Amino acid sequence: MVVETEQLSAALSGLDALDVVAAPAGRLRRARAVILPKVAATIVFIGLWQLLVASKWKPEYVVPSPFSVLHWMGQNPGSLLSASWVTLSRGLLGFAIAIVIGGAIGILNASVPVVRSAMGSMITGLQTMPSIAWYPLAIVFFGLGEHAILFVVVVGAAPSIANGIMSGVDQVPPLLRRAGRTMGARGLTQLRYIVLPAALPVFFSGLKQGWAFCWRSLLAGEIIVVALTNRGLGTLLQENKDFLNYVGLYGVMVTIFVLGVIVDGVLFGTFDQLIRRRWGLVEA
Amino acid sequence: MTATLDGSNTAAHASKAAVTLSGVTKAFGAGNRRVLAIDGIDLEVPTGSFTCIVGASGCGKSTLLSLVAGLEQPTSGALSVEGKTALMFQESALFSWLTLQGNVELAIKLRGGTSKADRAAEARAMLELVHLGDFARHRPHEVSGGMRQRAALARALAQQPEVLLMDEPFGALDAITRDLLHEELEQLWSSRGTTVLFVTHNVREAVRLGDRVVVLSSRPGRVVESIDVPIPRPRRIESSAVADLAAHVADRLREEVSRHGR
Ligand SMILES: Nc1ncnc2c1ncn2[C@@H]1O[C@H](COP(=O)(O)OP(=O)(O)OP(=O)(O)O)[C@@H](O)[C@H]1O
Numbered sequence: 001m002v003v004e005t006e007q008l009s010a011a012l013s014g015l016d017a018l019d020v021v022a023a024p025a026g027r028l029r030r031a032r033a034v035i036l037p038k039v040a041a042t043i044v045f046i047g048l049w050q051l052l053v054a055s056k057w058k059p060e061y062v063v064p065s066p067f068s069v070l071h072w073m074g075q076n077p078g079s080l081l082s083a084s085w086v087t088l089s090r091g092l093l094g095f096a097i098a099i100v101i102g103g104a105i106g107i108l109n110a111s112v113p114v115v116r117s118a119m120g121s122m123i124t125g126l127q128t129m130p131s132i133a134w135y136p137l138a139i140v141f142f143g144l145g146e147h148a149i150l151f152v153v154v155v156g157a158a159p160s161i162a163n164g165i166m167s168g169v170d171q172v173p174p175l176l177r178r179a180g181r182t183m184g185a186r187g188l189t190q191l192r193y194i195v196l197p198a199a200l201p202v203f204f205s206g207l208k209q210g211w212a213f214c215w216r217s218l219l220a221g222e223i224i225v226v227a228l229t230n231r232g233l234g235t236l237l238q239e240n241k242d243f244l245n246y247v248g249l250y251g252v253m254v255t256i257f258v259l260g261v262i263v264d265g266v267l268f269g270t271f272d273q274l275i276r277r278r279w280g281l282v283e284a
Numbered sequence: 285m286t287a288t289l290d291g292s293n294t295a296a297h298a299s300k301a302a303v304t305l306s307g308v309t310k311a312f313g314a315g316n317r318r319v320l321a322i323d324g325i326d327l328e329v330p331t332g333s334f335t336c337i338v339g340a341s342g343c344g345k346s347t348l349l350s351l352v353a354g355l356e357q358p359t360s361g362a363l364s365v366e367g368k369t370a371l372m373f374q375e376s377a378l379f380s381w382l383t384l385q386g387n388v389e390l391a392i393k394l395r396g397g398t399s400k401a402d403r404a405a406e407a408r409a410m411l412e413l414v415h416l417g418d419f420a421r422h423r424p425h426e427v428s429g430g431m432r433q434r435a436a437l438a439r440a441l442a443q444q445p446e447v448l449l450m451d452e453p454f455g456a457l458d459a460i461t462r463d464l465l466h467e468e469l470e471q472l473w474s475s476r477g478t479t480v481l482f483v484t485h486n487v488r489e490a491v492r493l494g495d496r497v498v499v500l501s502s503r504p505g506r507v508v509e510s511i512d513v514p515i516p517r518p519r520r521i522e523s524s525a526v527a528d529l530a531a532h533v534a535d536r537l538r539e540e541v542s543r544h545g546r
């Protein structure tokens with residue numbers, strides 16, 4: 001019997017060694033493969049911009065050269081940084097509230113069928129509302145201030161987050177639910193240990209989309225709602241336009257773009273990849 | 285089968301059955317979309333035995349296991365199970381967001397077991413039992429199908445079931461891996477005394493593993509015959525004794541299927 005067990009063990013480990021593939025190429029090489037194309041694209045973009053300036057299609061003060069924009073940004077790091085911070089913290093607050101509200105609504109809809117048939121299509125409908133359409137009402141309710149922006153940001157982001165949970169839960173394979181039930185997981189335990197983890201990748205896509213809505217509503221808000229004490233990027237954009245400082249206008253836009261890339265691409269993108277890899281949804 | 289068909293299992297032993305089904309019927313749906321999956325099954329699975337169930341595709345084998353596992357309720361008839369069950373599926377049904385170790389630990393946790401440190405140690409021991417100690421930190425998609433099924437077996441055993449239900453667990457594996465897993469399962473079964481109810485449509489596999497093979501009719505499922513397997517263990521799937529008996533089982537199955545041709 002002991003001999004048999006040993007033979008079996010040897011045979012199995014031989015088979016396992018054949019089955020499990022070696023680790024893929026190094027991290028450094030992978031990072032380089034990701035970063036190099038982006039650097040190249042940026043260089044090409046700046047080049048095209050400079051060509052446009054050189055063609056004298058518009059006067060220099062309307063289309064300034066990329067280098068004078070970068071120069072302006074370098075001269076005004078303080079106001080750009082503080083405006084970025086104001087905008088980002090507004091966004092984060094709204095996003096956090098949207099996660100709480102959207103999350104609760106999503107879980108409720110995903111687990112109670114009656115609620116789902118009553119609210120489900122309304123949530124999808126809300127998602128299609130352009131957030132700018134909420135501003136007049138928000139201003140009527142809350143006046144020209146922070147609260148109006150917060151309201152629109154939350155209304156813009158929450159439906160995507162709720163929807164992410166709902167479709168995530170819908171897509172949980174029945175086999176996993178059955179496996180959970182045979183292991184004794186029911187009700188909340190089932191939700192906590194099987195359904196929600198299984199739904200996470202789709203839920204995360206919902207979060208990512210929610211942030212995109214949040215960011216859009218936020219900048220629209222900062223441009224529309226003029227009487228803000230804390231000056232964010234939207235306010236700065238508007239001011240530079242009003243004072244005919246077009247180099248500044250470009251500088252703020254570049255800042256908004258870079259922030260968007262960092263948060264959306266780098267932060268959400270990295271986590272998205274991480275989750276997908278962990279959950280076995282992409283090649284390691 | 286009940287005492288009538290299974291000679292070795294007379295009424296005196298009836299109380300020792302781990303699973304008893306009498307007249308169990310299961311229908312899905314209603315009206316003209318009603319499907320009768322199982323029709324009046326009588327079956328008695330003695331404690332500690334290894335019982336294989338074979339039947340054509342769609343004859344209600346999975347339904348039978350779901351009933352025993354308590355995932356479904358019978359439409360009529362009586363069913364009793366002594367002790368806890370664990371169910372293993374054809375695909376591993378491991379949780380992809382957990383490592384193999386994490387999967388086993390979750391089973392222990394849901395069973396209501398012990399502290400975190402004890403859970404980790406126990407899970408590790410279970411994985412070692414199925415010779416997967418070195419792969420505890422791997423995720424299910426990082427190992428082969430055969431390894432996933434072994435991990436699923438470890439997870440099922442970690443539930444400490446009195447009755448282990450297996451639904452074509454090796455159906456998707458290559459022959460070499462399957463042979464090794466037969467051996468592994470047989471060793472685990474004989475050392476632990478767990479009752480096993482094993483569903484397959486591979487008659488050789490059934491004869492290789494079972495103390496007895498129960499043949500189900502095509503849909504709706506009924507017990508056609510219960511065949512004892514007197515071949516001494518350890519067995520080999522290539523042996524002529526296994527092949528001969530498997531041929532007999534296959535004949536019975538074929539008879540069953542061809543009844544539907546007319
Ligand atoms: N939840 C369900 N709803 C409706 N019909 C079902 C359901 N589950 C099973 N059935 C039907 O019951 C019959 C038996 O199904 P079951 O899965 O038990 O068969 P099986 O013997 O396991 O088949 P296979 O060999 O393909 O695994 C089939 O006709 C199937 O379509």
Ligand SMILES: [Mg+2]
Pocket residue numbers: 345346347451
């Ligand atoms: Mg089946």
